[in-house]
Amino acid sequence: MAHTPNHPVxxxxxxxxxWLEDRLPIISFLNNSVGSNFxxxxxxxYMWNFGSLAGIALVLQILTGIFLAMHYKPDVHMAFDSIxxxxxxVNWGWLIRxxxxxxxxxxxxxxYIHMARGLYYGSYKSPREVLWGLGVVIFLLMxxxxxxxYVLPWGQMSYWGATVITNLLSVIPFVGPDIVVWLWGxxxxxxxxxxxxxxxxxxxxxxxxxxxVLHIWxxxxxxxxxxxxxxxxxxxxYIPFHPYYTIKDIFGLGVYLIPFTFMVFYAPxxxxxxxxxxxxxxxxxxxxxxxxxxxLPFYAILRAIPIKELGVLAMFGSILILFxxxxxxxxxxxxxxxxxxxxxxYMLFLANFILxxxxxxxxxxxxxxxxxxxxxxxxxxxxxxxxVLSKYEKAKPVPTSI
Amino acid sequence: xxxxFLTLAFLATWCLVPGAFAAGDAPALEKQQWPFQGLRGSYxxxxxxxxxxxxxxxxxxxxxxxxxxxxxxxxxxxxxxxVQALAKNLDMSIDQKxxxxxDDQTAIETFGxxxxxxxxxxxxxxxxxxxxxxxxxxxxxxxxxxxxxFPKGLPEGAHYNKAFPGHAIAMPNPLTGPDLVxxxxxxxxxxxxxxxxxxxxxQWTAEPERVERQHMGLxxxxxxxxxxxxxxxxxxxxxxxxxxx
Amino acid sequence: xxxxxxxxxxxxxxxPLGDVDAERRALLVNxxxxxxxxxxxxxxxxxxxxxxxxRSVKALxxxxxxxxxxxxxxxxxxxxxxxxxFVWHRSEDQITEARKGDTTATMDPANDADRVQxxxxxxxxxxxxxxxxVPMRGGEYGGWRCPCHGSQFDDSGRxxxxxxxxxxxxxxxxxxxxxxxxxx
Numbered sequence: 001m002a003h004t005p006n007h008p009v010x011x012x013x014x015x016x017x018x019w020l021e022d023r024l025p026i027i028s029f030l031n032n033s034v035g036s037n038f039x040x041x042x043x044x045x046y047m048w049n050f051g052s053l054a055g056i057a058l059v060l061q062i063l064t065g066i067f068l069a070m071h072y073k074p075d076v077h078m079a080f081d082s083i084x085x086x087x088x089x090v091n092w093g094w095l096i097r098x099x100x101x102x103x104x105x106x107x108x109x110x111x112y113i114h115m116a117r118g119l120y121y122g123s124y125k126s127p128r129e130v131l132w133g134l135g136v137v138i139f140l141l142m143x144x145x146x147x148x149x150y151v152l153p154w155g156q157m158s159y160w161g162a163t164v165i166t167n168l169l170s171v172i173p174f175v176g177p178d179i180v181v182w183l184w185g186x187x188x189x190x191x192x193x194x195x196x197x198x199x200x201x202x203x204x205x206x207x208x209x210x211x212x213v214l215h216i217w218x219x220x221x222x223x224x225x226x227x228x229x230x231x232x233x234x235x236x237x238y239i240p241f242h243p244y245y246t247i248k249d250i251f252g253l254g255v256y257l258i259p260f261t262f263m264v265f266y267a268p269x270x271x272x273x274x275x276x277x278x279x280x281x282x283x284x285x286x287x288x289x290x291x292x293x294x295x296l297p298f299y300a301i302l303r304a305i306p307i308k309e310l311g312v313l314a315m316f317g318s319i320l321i322l323f324x325x326x327x328x329x330x331x332x333x334x335x336x337x338x339x340x341x342x343x344x345x346y347m348l349f350l351a352n353f354i355l356x357x358x359x360x361x362x363x364x365x366x367x368x369x370x371x372x373x374x375x376x377x378x379x380x381x382x383x384x385x386x387x388v389l390s391k392y393e394k395a396k397p398v399p400t401s402i
Numbered sequence: 403x404x405x406x407f408l409t410l411a412f413l414a415t416w417c418l419v420p421g422a423f424a425a426g427d428a429p430a431l432e433k434q435q436w437p438f439q440g441l442r443g444s445y446x447x448x449x450x451x452x453x454x455x456x457x458x459x460x461x462x463x464x465x466x467x468x469x470x471x472x473x474x475x476x477x478x479x480x481x482x483x484x485v486q487a488l489a490k491n492l493d494m495s496i497d498q499k500x501x502x503x504x505d506d507q508t509a510i511e512t513f514g515x516x517x518x519x520x521x522x523x524x525x526x527x528x529x530x531x532x533x534x535x536x537x538x539x540x541x542x543x544x545x546x547x548x549x550x551x552f553p554k555g556l557p558e559g560a561h562y563n564k565a566f567p568g569h570a571i572a573m574p575n576p577l578t579g580p581d582l583v584x585x586x587x588x589x590x591x592x593x594x595x596x597x598x599x600x601x602x603x604x605q606w607t608a609e610p611e612r613v614e615r616q617h618m619g620l621x622x623x624x625x626x627x628x629x630x631x632x633x634x635x636x637x638x639x640x641x642x643x644x645x646x647x
Numbered sequence: 648x649x650x651x652x653x654x655x656x657x658x659x660x661x662x663p664l665g666d667v668d669a670e671r672r673a674l675l676v677n678x679x680x681x682x683x684x685x686x687x688x689x690x691x692x693x694x695x696x697x698x699x700x701x702r703s704v705k706a707l708x709x710x711x712x713x714x715x716x717x718x719x720x721x722x723x724x725x726x727x728x729x730x731x732x733f734v735w736h737r738s739e740d741q742i743t744e745a746r747k748g749d750t751t752a753t754m755d756p757a758n759d760a761d762r763v764q765x766x767x768x769x770x771x772x773x774x775x776x777x778x779x780x781v782p783m784r785g786g787e788y789g790g791w792r793c794p795c796h797g798s799q800f801d802d803s804g805r806x807x808x809x810x811x812x813x814x815x816x817x818x819x820x821x822x823x824x825x826x827x828x829x830x831x
Contacts, residue, residue, distance in 0.1 A: 265619025
C-alpha cells in the first residue's frame with residue numbers, strides 16, 4: 001500500500017477512486033477488511049452472524065447514548081427527573097431511551113451467543129488465542145459499561161446495585177476500603193459517584209470500539225473459524241465476505257430487529273425492575289436487590305459462597321478463567337461436533353449457566369443457595385475437566401475439507 | 403448447534419421471565435383487562451377525565467403527581483380551553499404540576515411517612531396497574547380476615563389491605579363508598595368504577611407516550627418483516643451460485 | 648495484514664449465473680438497499696427531532712409583562728424564550744421622533760404606526776439583526792446601538808446604520824388588559 005517511487009501517482013481527480021487510493025487507500029482498506037477482498041469460509045452457519053450483529057448493537061448503543069446524554073443530568077438531585085424529562089418532554093425521547101435500554105439487553109444476548117458459539121466450535125484454540133482473549137476483554141468492558149449505565153437513572157435499584165457492587169472491592173486486602181471510598185469520592189455512593197460513573201459510561205464504549213478494532217485485526221490474521229473447526233487449505237473453500245456474508249448479515253439483522261423492536265414498543269421495561277421507577281433513597285433498601293439479568297449467573301456465583309472474600313474471588317474468577325481457556329483445552333480438534341465427550345459436557349455447561357442465572361434471581365436462602373453452590377461447582381468443574389479431556393478424549397474422524 | 407441453541411433459548415426465557423416466580427410475601431394479583439393494553443390499546447379521553455376527577459377528589463389531598471400538569475393533559479387529547487377550565491377549578495395555572503397542598507411535616511405526623519408521588523406508581527410496583535387496582539379494592543374490615551393475618555390485632559394506625567404486601571397499610575381507604583365523585587359523563591361512580599378509572603389515569607401519568615408507542619410499533623414491525631423477507635429473498639439469490647447451498 | 652488466501656471469486660467459474668438470474672439478483676439487491684436506506688432515513692428523523700425544543704421548553708413559550716413597572720420614557724428588558732425583549736414606555740416626544748423617522752429611515756423603511764399596537768408601547772426583540780448581540784440604549788438616533796459592531800436603531804427600533812440591514816424584530820404579543828401584555 002505504501003508509495004513506492006516507481007508507482008505512478010494519479011493526478012486526475014476525475015479518476016476519483018484511484019486519485020483517492022493514491023492518497024488515502026481507505027476504500028481498499030475497507031474492502032480488505034469487510035468487503036469483497038476479505039475471504040471467509042463458505043460453510044459458516046447462522047451462528048457466525050452474531051459477531052457483526054454485536055458490532056451493530058454496539059453502534060446502536062453509542063448512537064442512542066449520545067442523544068440521551070444531550071438531555072441527561074448526572075446530578076443526584078436531577079438525574080431521576082432528567083430521565084422523566086427524556087421520557088415525557090423530549091421529542092421521541094421515550095423511543096431513544098427504550099432503544100438504549102432494550103439495546104443493552106439485546107447486546108448482551110448477542111454477545112453471549114457469540115461467545116457460546118466460540119466455545120462450541122473451539123474458536124479460541126490456536127492460532128486464535130489472542131482473538132479470543134480480546135473478546136473476553138470486550139466482554140469485561142461491556143459488563144463494566146452496563147453496570148455504570150444502570151446506575152445513571154438513579155432509581156432504587158441503581159443506587160443499591162451500585163452500593164453492593166462497589167462494596168465488592170472492599171475485600172481487596174489492606175487497601176480495599178480505601179479503594180471503595182476513592183471510587184465513590186465520598187463515604188457512600190453519592191453525587192461524585194454518579195458524576196464519574198456518567199463520564200466513564202460515556203467513555204468506555206469508545207474503548208470498546210478500540211478493542212473491537214484489535215479483535216477484527218486479530219480475526220483477519222487467520223480468518224474465521226468454521227463449523228467443522230478445520231483449517232481450510234483450498235481456495236474454493238472460501239467466498240468473498242461481500243456480497244455473500246454482507247447480505248447474510250443484513251438478513252440476520254432483520255431477524256434480530258423484529259423481537260428487539262417488539263420489546264422497544266411493547267415491553268420496554270420488561271427486563272428492568274419496577275423498583276428503579278422509585279427515586280434512589282439511601283435510607284431504604286429494596287426487599288430484593290437483583291442486578292440486570294445479564295449479570296445474574298455471576299451474581300449467583302458470588303452469593304453461593306458464604307465467605308465474602310472467596311465469593312468475590314469466585315465471581316471474578318468465573319470470568320477471568322475464560323482468558324486461560326485456550327491453555328486449558330488443548331485438544332487438537334476444534335469443533336465439538338467431532339468430540340463425543342466435550343459436546344455433552346458443553347451442553348451441560350450451558351444449561352448450568354442458565355440455572356446459575358435462575359439462582360441469581362432467587363433470594364439467597366435455603367435450597368436456592370444449595371442449588372447455586374452445585375451449579376458453581378459444575379461451572380468450575382467444566383474448566384477443570386478440559387485438561388483431562390484434552391489428554392484422553394478420542395475424537396471422531398475429522399473431515400479434511402468442507 | 404442451532405437446534406441446541408433454540409432449545410436453550412426457550413429454556414432461558416422460560417426460566418428467567420421476571421415475575422414468573424413472584425417473591426413470597428406479595429399476594430397473587432388478579433389480572434385485569436385494561437383498555438391501554440395490546441397492539442391497538444388506547445386511553446379514552448372520557449375515562450382519563452373520570453380518573454382525573456377521582457384523583458383530584460380522593461387522592462390529591464395527600465398525593466402529588468409531580469411530573470404531570472394540566473398542560474400535559476393536552477397530549478391525551480384535551481383542548482387548551484378544557485385544561486384551562488380544569489386548572490381553574492383547582493385554582494392552578496396549567497403549567498403547575500399536580501402537587502398536593504399537604505406538606506411533608508403534616509403527612510409524617512398523620513401517617514408516619516410522606517405519601518409517595520403517584521406519577522410513576524403504576525410502573526413502580528410489582529403487578530403494575532393490576533396492583534394499583536387491587537390495592538384500591540383490597541381494603542377490608544372483615545374481622546376474620548384481619549385476625550387471620552394479625553392475631554394480636556392490626557398495628558397502630560394501620561389499615562387492613564388484601565393486596566398490600568404484609569397487609570398493614572398506612573393509607574386509609576380512599577374510596578370508602580360509591581358516589582364519592584360525580585362523573586362528567588353520568589357514569590355511575592361505583593367503587594370499582596372509580597378504582598378502574600383512577601388506575602387508568604395513573605397509567606397515563608406513568609406512560610403518557612404509551613398509545614403513540616403501541617400504534618407506531620405496529621408499523622415498524624410491519625416494515626421490518628417486509629424488509630427481512632426481502633433481505634432473505636436477496637440472500638437466496640446471491641447465494642445461489644455457492645456450492646452446497 | 649492477511650496471510651489467508653486472496654482468491655478471486657472462488658465460485659465464479661464453477662457455476663456462472665445466467666442472465667436472468669443476474670438481472671433478478673441486481674434487482675433484488677437494489678430493492679433491498681433502497682428499502683433498507685428508506686428505513687434508516689426514517690430512523691434518523693426521531694434522533695434529529697430529539698434535539699429540537701422539548702415539550703417543557705415549548706411550554707415556557709409565553710411571558711406576561713406588567714407594564715406598570717415601566718416608568719414613562721424608559722425601556723426595560725425581559726427574558727422571553729431565552730432572548731431579551733425590550734419594552735419601551737415612550738413619551739410624547741419620543742413618539743414624535745419615531746414618527747419623523749417614517750420618512751428618514753431608508754435602510755429598511757417602515758411606519759412607526761405599523762410597529763406598535765399602542766403608540767406609547769414599543770415592544771421589540773433585543774437582538775441585533777446583524778449577529779445577535781444585545782444592543783444598548785444610546786446612539787445617534789434615540790434608540791439603541793449595538794456594542795459588537797456599531798449598528799444603530801432609532802426610537803422605533805428601525806435600523807439607521809449598518810452593518811445590520813433590517814429593523815429590530817417585533818415579537819408576537821397582545822394586550823391582556825391596559826397594564827399587561829403577553830409575549831408569545
